[in-house]
Amino acid sequence: MKETNAIHQANELNRQIGQRINNLRQAKGMSRAYLAEKIGISVPHLGLIERGERGVTNPKCIMLSNIFDVSTDYILKG
DSSP: OHHHHHHHHHHHHHHHHHHHHHHHHHHTTOOHHHHHHHHTOOHHHHHHHHTTSSOOOHHHHHHHHHHHTOOHHHHHHO
């Protein structure tokens, strides 16, 4: 049961992070293709991150914070 709860929390965290990334990207008027190219991943991979189906790595989080001019804490915690 403890593992199931931890997995659920991780999935929810990924979903929240992905939503923030999506919101930031749209607020800047960027396409997924443009942002994916800027951080060196494929468009489908960025889609997975924005939907919370994949996590974002630390190096990519730093890149995103620089692109969006926000802190990594904002991307990770809101």
